Every structure is written in C-alpha cells, then in structure tokens.
Amino acid sequence: MSDSTHTPEACDLLIEAGYVVPVEPHAVVLEDHAVAVDGGRIVAVLPRGEARARFAPRQSVSRPQAALIPGLVNAHTHNPMTLLRGIADDLPLMTWLREHIWPVEAAVIGPEFVADGTTLGIAEMLRGGTTCANENYFFADVQAAVYKQHGFRARVGSVIIDFPSAWAKSDDEYFARAGELHDQWRGDPLIGTAFAPHAPYTVSDANFERVRMLSDQLEVPVHLHTHETAQEISDSLKLHGQRPLARLERLGLVNDRLIAVHMTQLTEGEIQLCAERGVHVVHCPESNLKLASGFCPACALVRAGVNLAIGTDGCASNNDLDMFSESRTAAILAKAVAQDATALDAATTLRAATLGGARALGFGEEVGSIEPGKQADLACVDLSALETQPLHHVLSQLVYAAGRHQVSDVWIAGQPKLVQRELVGMDEAAIVANARQWRDRIRSSRA
Incomplete structure (x- = not known):
C-alpha cells in the first residue's frame, strides 16, 4: 500500500519537542521527537517527521526549544x-x-x-x-x-x-x-x-x-x-x-x-x-x-x-x-x-x-517514564533561556542548570494543567489571596 492511501491515525494530542527524555531506557535523549497521546495514555514515541505522517491529532503542541520529561x-x-x-x-x-x-x-x-x-x-x-x-x-x-x-x-x-x-x-x-x-x-x-x-x-x-x-x-x-x-x-x-x-x-x-x-x-x-x-x-x-x-x-x-x-x-x-x-x-x-x-x-x-x-509509590507501571502504554503525565522544560545556554548536554542542563520557572507546559493523564506558564482551571490570584488570609489567621492565633 502506498503512502498516498495511508489514513493517519486519530489521537487526542501530539507533543513535539526538541528533546524527549524518556528516563526508560536510562540516560537516553531523543532529539526532534514527538509523543502521541490518546485516551490519557502514551501511544507512541517517535521522530517528529514520522509522527506527523502517522497521526492526525485533535491537538498539536510544538516546543522545539524544550525538553519533554516525565512529570x-x-x-x-x-x-x-x-x-x-x-x-x-x-x-x-x-x-x-x-x-x-x-x-x-x-x-x-x-x-x-x-x-x-x-x-x-x-x-x-x-x-x-x-x-x-x-x-x-x-x-x-x-x-x-x-x-x-x-x-x-x-x-x-x-x-x-x-x-x-x-x-x-x-x-x-x-x-x-x-x-x-x-x-x-x-x-x-x-x-x-x-x-x-x-x-x-x-x-x-x-x-x-x-x-x-x-x-x-x-x-x-x-x-x-x-x-x-x-x-x-x-x-x-x-x-x-x-x-x-x-x-x-x-x-x-x-x-x-x-x-x-x-x-x-x-x-x-x-x-x-x-x-x-x-x-x-x-x-x-x-x-x-x-x-x-x-x-x-x-x-x-x-x-x-x-x-x-x-x-x-x-x-x-x-x-x-x-x-x-x-x-x-x-x-x-x-x-x-x-x-x-x-x-x-x-x-x-x-x-x-x-x-x-x-x-x-506503587505507580511505576503507570507513570514515571515516557513509554507507550503509560499514563501521559508529562512536563515541558524550555531550555532556550540564557541560563540554560549553550546546550551541550540535555540531562546535565535539566539537573544542574534549569529551574522550575522554565517549565512551560504540564499534562496529567493527557489533560493540560499548565499551558505556557498559565495554570489551567486554577485561579492563581484567588489562591494567593487565600494564602494571605491564612497568614493573618495564623498570626492572630499566636498573638
């Protein structure tokens, strides 16, 4: 069957990243790869070009300067x-x-x-x-x-x-x-x-x-x-x-x-x-x-x-x-x-x-690595900032140089929880205001 008759597979989400760090296998970094997600689970980890040919995602996220890691x-x-x-x-x-x-x-x-x-x-x-x-x-x-x-x-x-x-x-x-x-x-x-x-x-x-x-x-x-x-x-x-x-x-x-x-x-x-x-x-x-x-x-x-x-x-x-x-x-x-x-x-x-x-935690069969069949608990870390340049070694940069402020996107079971640094479904201003009223309550309890 020729490629011209190939029908792409539907999936919920395709995340393309400059680097995919699966954790299993150990110490591997996959350049220009993508992770396909459907029904909350990872269905494939493959080179970006192959992913685009194989899948018709309902949503695509492209982060060419980022490392995609397990949550x-x-x-x-x-x-x-x-x-x-x-x-x-x-x-x-x-x-x-x-x-x-x-x-x-x-x-x-x-x-x-x-x-x-x-x-x-x-x-x-x-x-x-x-x-x-x-x-x-x-x-x-x-x-x-x-x-x-x-x-x-x-x-x-x-x-x-x-x-x-x-x-x-x-x-x-x-x-x-x-x-x-x-x-x-x-x-x-x-x-x-x-x-x-x-x-x-x-x-x-x-x-x-x-x-x-x-x-x-x-x-x-x-x-x-x-x-x-x-x-x-x-x-x-x-x-x-x-x-x-x-x-x-x-x-x-x-x-x-x-x-x-x-x-x-x-x-x-x-x-x-x-x-x-x-x-x-x-x-x-x-x-x-x-x-x-x-x-x-x-x-x-x-x-x-x-x-x-x-x-x-x-x-x-x-x-x-x-x-x-x-x-x-x-x-x-x-x-x-x-x-x-x-x-x-x-x-x-x-x-x-x-x-x-x-x-x-007893969750090792479900999460902790980027492998097909596992839940799509994932985090994107933007490595383009000057604090993580030049990029010689992705794993070293993640552990020794990157900071949490460089996390751009987060998914749990394929659901977006952080999109380009913005929390999804959580009111940040209200959470901060609530923390302040607790400070006042605790202060008065100690008076």
Missing part, C-alpha cells in the same frame, strides 16, 4: 503545610516540631486549612513540573478530594500517631479513618492510599503491628519518616534496645511496601537489608540540610540496588516544593557524602525524581 514525582510531602511556609525557621527538628509546628497546628488545623493548603501546594507543584505527590498529613479524606478535584495524581497517607489530634482522638479512630479512606478511593485512577505512621518515636509497637497486618492484607504502602536524626537512633536504643530499622524488622515492616523517608543515619548492614527487602528510600536533602538532621547516603543506596526517590518534605521545613532545586541538591550532596564526583550523576538523579518516585 516529576514528589515522593514525600505535607502539602497542607504550604500555609506554614517560613513560620519557624533555623531550628533543630524536635524544637521546631514541639515548640512551633505542633502548637500552631493545634490552633488552626481542620478541613478548611487542609483543603486550602493542598490547593496552594498543587498550584506550586504544577508550576514546577510535578505531577504526582506522596502525601502525609491529617484529614487525608479532604486531601484526596482536593487532589481528585484538580486532576492531580497522589498517594494519600492516613496518619497514625500515638496522640490525639483534630483528625482522630484514639488509636481505633486513626485506624477506622484509614480504613474508610482506603475503601473510598480503592481503584481510583488518580488517587491511591497508604498508611502513614508518623515516625518510630511517635508510634507504639502495637500500632506498628496493626499497620503491618493491614498493609499486608490490603496491599498498600507504609509511608514512614525513619532514621531522620542521630537523636532518633539514640532514643530508640534507650527505649527499645534497638535501632529503629531493627525494630521495624522485628515488627515485620521492612519489605517492598515500606517507603522509608529521610534515612540519614544508616550502617552498611542497614543499606544491605533495604536492598534485600526491596525498601524504597525517599531522599529529602534540603529539609535534612536545613534542620541539620544528617546526610542520606544516596550513592551507597543506589549502588546497593535500593530504589531511590526524591521528595521536598513540607514547606514548613524546606521551604518550597521545587523538585528541580531538590534534585540538584540531591546530586551535589551525594558527591560530597560519597567523596566521589561520579556519584548520583544527572541521569540517575532525574530517574530518582521520576521513575524512582513512581515505583516507591
């Missing part, structure tokens, strides 16, 4: 805390938590605070090329509804903690709420759930055992801050006679459903255990640096075969949701910690910020 996955967030950005800085973790964050939360936390903070977080993440978040905060039901409303992909964790909060008054109530959340969102294409026991120092053995039993039964992840500070380790040795990871191992939680966040205090044996058990580690370098919590041995983890993801942590301790900045810090810090300039190279870092995060 970034922020693998550890507390997004309602965007409303606490900058409220208590330059303090160590326990002082920051006990004397500042927890008292403010006690005064203002509720469904409205959580909904408004999550909305601000979604807008900030979209403007920075992030399309998926691993969420860990109170009122998980409200967060899930807000993420769904804005078509944003999220794994929403139900907090389990050994003291009463505005969310739940007792152990049984925390677990009941977690069960309700799971039942409500089971099978949703955008929203997944997790158990989020806060940390080894705020959760009892009995509650960890309940989490393990339910995680096994429901096959949902466990999202946990652990090995965050040296004090956490010494306190655990005094209280339990074991380091936190050994205690979690005794309780049956060290497995491929564990999303272990921070992990700044690790022995070689603990790194090996994580590799053997398929534990996912989320590296939050900027929060760890700012709180002087320690250094995650990211390079050693990757070289041992541990799946590494990257997260920003919450805006109260970072103070932003900027995955470009976070990835750059992760790469540079890894080199200093390993005393090896080859540690966590640009391609490996971008992989941690995309596919590594997706796999940690």
Whole structure:
C-alpha cells in the first residue's frame, strides 16, 4: 500500500519537542521527537517527521526549544503545610516540631486549612513540573478530594500517631479513618492510599503491628519518616534496645511496601537489608540540610540496588516544593557524602525524581517514564533561556542548570494543567489571596 492511501491515525494530542527524555531506557535523549497521546495514555514515541505522517491529532503542541520529561514525582510531602511556609525557621527538628509546628497546628488545623493548603501546594507543584505527590498529613479524606478535584495524581497517607489530634482522638479512630479512606478511593485512577505512621518515636509497637497486618492484607504502602536524626537512633536504643530499622524488622515492616523517608543515619548492614527487602528510600536533602538532621547516603543506596526517590518534605521545613532545586541538591550532596564526583550523576538523579518516585509509590507501571502504554503525565522544560545556554548536554542542563520557572507546559493523564506558564482551571490570584488570609489567621492565633 502506498503512502498516498495511508489514513493517519486519530489521537487526542501530539507533543513535539526538541528533546524527549524518556528516563526508560536510562540516560537516553531523543532529539526532534514527538509523543502521541490518546485516551490519557502514551501511544507512541517517535521522530517528529514520522509522527506527523502517522497521526492526525485533535491537538498539536510544538516546543522545539524544550525538553519533554516525565512529570516529576514528589515522593514525600505535607502539602497542607504550604500555609506554614517560613513560620519557624533555623531550628533543630524536635524544637521546631514541639515548640512551633505542633502548637500552631493545634490552633488552626481542620478541613478548611487542609483543603486550602493542598490547593496552594498543587498550584506550586504544577508550576514546577510535578505531577504526582506522596502525601502525609491529617484529614487525608479532604486531601484526596482536593487532589481528585484538580486532576492531580497522589498517594494519600492516613496518619497514625500515638496522640490525639483534630483528625482522630484514639488509636481505633486513626485506624477506622484509614480504613474508610482506603475503601473510598480503592481503584481510583488518580488517587491511591497508604498508611502513614508518623515516625518510630511517635508510634507504639502495637500500632506498628496493626499497620503491618493491614498493609499486608490490603496491599498498600507504609509511608514512614525513619532514621531522620542521630537523636532518633539514640532514643530508640534507650527505649527499645534497638535501632529503629531493627525494630521495624522485628515488627515485620521492612519489605517492598515500606517507603522509608529521610534515612540519614544508616550502617552498611542497614543499606544491605533495604536492598534485600526491596525498601524504597525517599531522599529529602534540603529539609535534612536545613534542620541539620544528617546526610542520606544516596550513592551507597543506589549502588546497593535500593530504589531511590526524591521528595521536598513540607514547606514548613524546606521551604518550597521545587523538585528541580531538590534534585540538584540531591546530586551535589551525594558527591560530597560519597567523596566521589561520579556519584548520583544527572541521569540517575532525574530517574530518582521520576521513575524512582513512581515505583516507591506503587505507580511505576503507570507513570514515571515516557513509554507507550503509560499514563501521559508529562512536563515541558524550555531550555532556550540564557541560563540554560549553550546546550551541550540535555540531562546535565535539566539537573544542574534549569529551574522550575522554565517549565512551560504540564499534562496529567493527557489533560493540560499548565499551558505556557498559565495554570489551567486554577485561579492563581484567588489562591494567593487565600494564602494571605491564612497568614493573618495564623498570626492572630499566636498573638
């Protein structure tokens, strides 16, 4: 059959880019390529000329100066805390938590605070090329509804903690709420759930055992801050006679459903255990640096075969949701910690910020790379600005030079969320005005 009789295939969207960075296969950059999307999924990745001949898209987007990357996955967030950005800085973790964050939360936390903070977080993440978040905060039901409303992909964790909060008054109530959340969102294409026991120092053995039993039964992840500070380790040795990871191992939680966040205090044996058990580690370098919590041995983890993801942590301790900045810090810090300039190279870092995060969240079959069959969660990064010129190496430029302000377009499941820097379906001025009224409310609560 000759080309003259060829009928082009219909598709919803064709995105042409100067560079397509699929992440899988590793370290590949495809020049002058296009990604065809239909029904929210990627149907083909192919050279631009071939794409134009093969497809008749309902919409075309051409970004010849841009790199098209998988949407970034922020693998550890507390997004309602965007409303606490900058409220208590330059303090160590326990002082920051006990004397500042927890008292403010006690005064203002509720469904409205959580909904408004999550909305601000979604807008900030979209403007920075992030399309998926691993969420860990109170009122998980409200967060899930807000993420769904804005078509944003999220794994929403139900907090389990050994003291009463505005969310739940007792152990049984925390677990009941977690069960309700799971039942409500089971099978949703955008929203997944997790158990989020806060940390080894705020959760009892009995509650960890309940989490393990339910995680096994429901096959949902466990999202946990652990090995965050040296004090956490010494306190655990005094209280339990074991380091936190050994205690979690005794309780049956060290497995491929564990999303272990921070992990700044690790022995070689603990790194090996994580590799053997398929534990996912989320590296939050900027929060760890700012709180002087320690250094995650990211390079050693990757070289041992541990799946590494990257997260920003919450805006109260970072103070932003900027995955470009976070990835750059992760790469540079890894080199200093390993005393090896080859540690966590640009391609490996971008992989941690995309596919590594997706796999940690249990979404690796759906997102995290630009491959046919996967959901079209994509971000376009304009590399034409003088700050990213001349362009010798696309992956290096993305990790070491590009900034979130260069993200031009974002799609989630093929739906446009950011078009040439403009948010779609979100009122930026109203979000800013709302954040300001929360500042005033928080200020008056502290007076």
